Amino acid sequence: xxxxxxxxxxxxxxxxxxxxxxxxxxxxxxxxxxxxxxxxxxxxxxxxxxxxxxxxxxxxxxxxxxxxxxxxxxxxxxxxxxxxxxxxxxxxxxxxxxxxxxxxxxxxxxxxxxxxxxxxxxxxxxxxxxxxxxxxxxxxxxxxxxxxxxxxxxxxxxxxxxxxxxxxxxxxxxxxxxxxxxxxxxxxxxxxxxxxxxxxxxxxxxxxxxxxxxxxxxxxxxxxxxxxxxxxxxxxxxxxxxxxxxxxxxxxxxxxxxxxxxxxxxxxxxxxxxxxxxxxxxxxxxxxxxxxxxxxxxxxxxxxxxxxxxxxxxxxxxxxxxxxxxxxxxxxxxxxxxxxxxxxxxxxxxxxxxxxxxxxxxxxxxxxxxxxxxxxxxxxxxxxxxxxxxxxxxxxxxxxxxxxxxxxxxxxxxxxxxxxxxxxxxxxxxxxxxxxxxxxxxxxxxxxxxxxxxxxxxxxxxxxxxxxxxxxxxxxxxxxxxxxxxxxxxxxxxxxxxxxxxxxxxxxxxx
Amino acid sequence: xxxxxxxxxxxxxxxxxxxxxxxxxxxxxxxxxxxxxxxxxxxxxxxxxxxxxxxxxxxxxxxxxxxxxxxxxxxxxxxxxxxxxxxxxxxxxxxxxxxxxxxxxxxxxxxxxxxxxxxxxxxxxxxxxxxxxxxxxxxxxxxxxxxxxxxxxxxxxxxxxxxxxxxxxxxxxxxxxxxxxxxxxxxxxxxxxxxxxxxxxxxxxxxxxxxxxxxxxxxxxxxxxxxxxxxxxxxxxxxxxxxxxxxxxxxxxxxxxxxxxxxxxxxxxxxxxxxxxxxxxxxxxxxxxxxxxxxxxxxxxxxxxxxxxxxxxxxx
Numbered sequence: 145x146x147x148x149x150x151x152x153x154x155x156x157x158x159x160x161x162x163x164x165x166x167x168x169x170x171x172x173x174x175x176x177x178x179x180x181x182x183x184x185x186x187x188x189x190x191x192x193x194x195x196x197x198x199x200x201x202x203x204x205x206x207x208x209x210x211x212x213x214x215x216x217x218x219x220x221x222x223x224x225x226x227x228x229x230x231x232x233x234x235x236x237x238x239x240x241x242x243x244x245x246x247x248x249x250x251x252x253x254x255x256x257x258x259x260x261x262x263x264x265x266x267x268x269x270x271x272x273x274x275x276x277x278x279x280x281x282x283x284x285x286x287x288x289x290x291x292x293x294x295x296x297x298x299x300x301x302x303x304x305x306x307x308x309x310x311x312x313x314x315x316x317x318x319x320x321x322x323x324x325x326x327x328x329x330x331x332x333x334x335x336x337x338x339x340x341x342x343x344x345x346x347x348x349x350x351x352x353x354x355x356x357x358x359x360x361x362x363x364x365x366x367x368x369x370x371x372x373x374x375x376x377x378x379x380x381x382x383x384x385x386x387x388x389x390x391x392x393x394x395x396x397x398x399x400x401x402x403x404x405x406x407x408x409x410x411x412x413x414x415x416x417x418x419x420x421x422x423x424x425x426x427x428x429x430x431x432x433x434x435x436x437x438x439x440x441x442x443x444x445x446x447x448x449x450x451x452x453x454x455x456x457x458x459x460x461x462x463x464x465x466x467x468x469x470x471x472x473x474x475x476x477x478x479x480x481x482x483x484x485x486x487x488x489x490x491x492x493x494x495x496x497x498x499x500x501x502x503x504x505x506x507x508x509x510x511x512x513x514x515x516x517x518x519x520x521x522x523x524x525x526x527x528x529x530x531x532x533x534x535x536x537x538x539x540x541x542x543x544x545x546x547x548x549x550x551x552x553x554x555x556x557x558x559x560x561x562x563x564x565x566x567x568x569x570x571x572x573x574x575x576x577x578x579x580x581x582x583x584x585x586x587x588x589x590x591x592x593x594x595x596x597x598x599x600x601x602x603x604x605x606x607x608x609x610x611x612x613x614x615x616x617x618x619x620x621x622x623x624x625x626x627x628x629x630x631x632x633x634x635x636x637x638x639x640x641x642x643x644x645x646x647x648x649x650x651x652x653x654x655x
Numbered sequence: 656x657x658x659x660x661x662x663x664x665x666x667x668x669x670x671x672x673x674x675x676x677x678x679x680x681x682x683x684x685x686x687x688x689x690x691x692x693x694x695x696x697x698x699x700x701x702x703x704x705x706x707x708x709x710x711x712x713x714x715x716x717x718x719x720x721x722x723x724x725x726x727x728x729x730x731x732x733x734x735x736x737x738x739x740x741x742x743x744x745x746x747x748x749x750x751x752x753x754x755x756x757x758x759x760x761x762x763x764x765x766x767x768x769x770x771x772x773x774x775x776x777x778x779x780x781x782x783x784x785x786x787x788x789x790x791x792x793x794x795x796x797x798x799x800x801x802x803x804x805x806x807x808x809x810x811x812x813x814x815x816x817x818x819x820x821x822x823x824x825x826x827x828x829x830x831x832x833x834x835x836x837x838x839x840x841x842x843x844x845x846x847x848x849x850x851x852x853x854x855x856x857x858x859x860x861x862x863x864x865x866x867x868x869x870x871x872x873x874x875x876x877x878x879x880x881x882x883x884x885x886x887x888x889x890x891x892x893x894x895x896x897x898x899x900x901x902x903x904x905x906x907x908x909x910x911x912x913x914x915x916x917x918x919x920x921x922x923x924x925x926x927x928x929x930x931x932x933x934x935x936x937x938x939x940x941x942x943x944x945x946x947x948x949x950x951x952x953x954x955x956x957x958x959x960x961x962x963x964x965x966x967x968x969x970x971x
Contacts (some may be wrong), residue, residue: 429800477672588843639663639676640672641656643671644659647663647932650932650937
């Protein structure tokens with residue numbers, strides 16, 4: 145009876161999942177594979193600040209159509225705020241200005257746009273060479289700038305080599321005294337580009353700072369990237385600030401020009417801006433819908449694509465957890481691998497996504513190893529349970545911080561991602577491992593640790609296949625199939641693979 | 656690999672998945688688990704039913720009772736302190752005598768009163784209990800081992816594990832401590848398990864670390880053909896545990912005391928599967944027979960007789 149119900153349920157789930165999947169994949173022609181080269185992106189800027197109960201005015205640079213990218217669609221989400229978009233006097237940047245009579249507490253405003261790559265647009269012919277706004281050097285600074293421009297003029301033939309030589313000098317770890325004076329202590333890349341544009345402008349070459357973003361598949365916290373634009377008499381040409389070469393990657397989208405910050409606030413505090421970028425799958429799907437001549441608003445209204453980009457990015461990861469869980473069930477109930485904690489390997493696998501496999505395994509092993517060594521020392525003190533767990537947690541956090549500092553000093557930037565390991569899970573792993581070690585011997589402890597790592601590594605290898613991520617996100621109904629499979633596993637009563645060898649003695653000498 | 660699986664199937668070896676899905680999940684109701692997870696409750700239940708258990712001298716439930724517990728020990732020089740929810744024999748302290756103010760622990764060390772107090776505090780904080788729940792400490796009678804297993808025991812107390820399904824004892828083994836298990840009768844920790852013929856109560860070959868052995872690894876003495884005294888009495892006790900707890904599939908751990916005979920040590924709602932290796936036999940055929948004929952078996956006597964008649968090693 146029970147079994148009948150189970151089979152009926154699995155059958156129902158399978159049919160439902162397959163039907164929906166088939167409808168979307170074959171009738172609506174949703175893309176079955178991830179697009180290799182995106183042409184459309186969603187970009188979202190979030191502005192947060194704290195109001196002082198005063199009249200408030202927030203301005204934010206927003207991108208404009210450029211030679212390479214077109215803003216196809218944009219919207220501003222700002223309840224209760226007045227909104228105006230203006231063009232700035234200098235540089236001709238676009239700016240959104242939000243204002244309100246009174247605002248208190250934490251406020252969030254959003255700017256969202258859809259960006260399409262378009263090489264068709266003719267370059268808007270700039271009028272007379274614009275007057276660039278550049279840092280006005282005075283006194284000693286002026287002398288320094290002039291001496292630098294004189295030197296590099298000497299050593300260059302054309303504008304490309306001029307810019308290359310200048311950037312090369314600026315990027316040296318020990319620039320000469322003139323540049324050191326101009327740059328100040330520990331200059332950021334933005335500062336270097338700013339100084340470069342100033343020096344060039346002094347030399348009669350119009351130059352300006354551009355701040356933009358890199359259009360990626362997925363980045364929930366995209367950094368701003370500065371680069372240099374120099375006017376060659378006809379066009380503004382972009383230069384990479386690190387190499388000084390006249391080519392920047394084709395996925396760099398300019399956001400605004402000039403050294404000013406992205407946002408500005410009057411009447412509030414703690415202004416923060418965050419950028420999120422995601423490749424737009426929806427476009428392909430919308431196109432698919434249009435192609436089929438079908439409009440199915442219900443399906444699209446209640447799909448994951450209707451969520452904000454930030455949330456979509458979260459679900460891209462969350463939807464992988466069921467895949468890991470299924471894998472874990474197979475490993476434990478069919479193969480018989482022992483792991484610490486039921487879901488620990490999945491969480492570790494998710495952390496591996498950030499650290500990458502080998503680094504992840506190395507970091508995880510060293511953390512657990514060190515933690516275990518210290519835990520054994522604590523064992524001698526005979527601490528009570530909760531304080532003991534708390535002290536292991538503290539030690540784990542300290543170890544993580546220590547490892548980060550150490551690997552950073554060694555120049556291994558990957559090591560920084562150790563901070564992404566779930567520390568409570570690490571603590572519980574260390575605690576369980578030490579108990580198994582004590583009670584059932586070191587062999588058993590190591591076996592379970594290796595089992596956990598093995599499962600985590602396999603889960604990592606599967607969830608990082610871009611197909612898998614794409615399939616579960618575009619076709620979440622496939623998870624119904626996964627659920628059906630997991631339910632069936634729940635009634636799998638056969639032997640586990642590793643039990644076979646355990647019971648071998650039963651057969652060998654069975655008299 | 657498939658051949659191996661087929662062979663195992665042929666002799667009816669019970670796997671972990673099957674044990675969980677078809678036996679413990681089906682026949683053991685979760686609400687009954689606390690009865691066996693807490694040794695104090697098991698003991699109280701058994702005493703009410705008039706079944707023999709090691710006599711309870713006292714319980715320490717909270718740290719402030721520590722002051723009174725030395726009164727509890729007054730005049731006693733021979734006792735066991737154990738956690739009520741302990742697992743795998745952890746946290747058990749066996750005191751076999753006194754030397755002035757000190758207690759003699761069976762591993763040969765001496766412990767002062769304050770060391771004993773500290774051990775009890777640890778038990779109360781849940782150091783030995785699964786899941787770290789706060790626990791109680793039991794002080795009870797120290798079992799005087801029946802000499803029958805003396806030649807095949809290295810320190811510690813051997814115990815007898817009987818798997819009872821719906822009240823019918825289906826398989827049994829005796830667990831003998833070794834040097835490796837450090838005096839504990841737990842197969843995971845390296846104790847030897849020797850199967851027992853259900854009909855006669857004589858030992859079969861043993862299992863040690865998943866290998867079949869016929870001699871004790873430390874004493875070198877023969878494990879086989881030892882006659883377990885009071886075998887029927889042991890089976891009776893085990894069988895009656897079904898009515899005691901209501902758990903359909905359980906492992907009953909018993910000891911043989913020199914003076915008091917068979918005593919119930921503890922019950923287990925998820926007994927391990929190694930007992931099959933110790934007995935050279937799979938559990939499945941026996942479990943299936945019991946499942947089919949359960950209607951016919953009413954009293955404990957019926958069930959023991961059924962078990963002895965059906966599950967003799969000679970029949971297999």
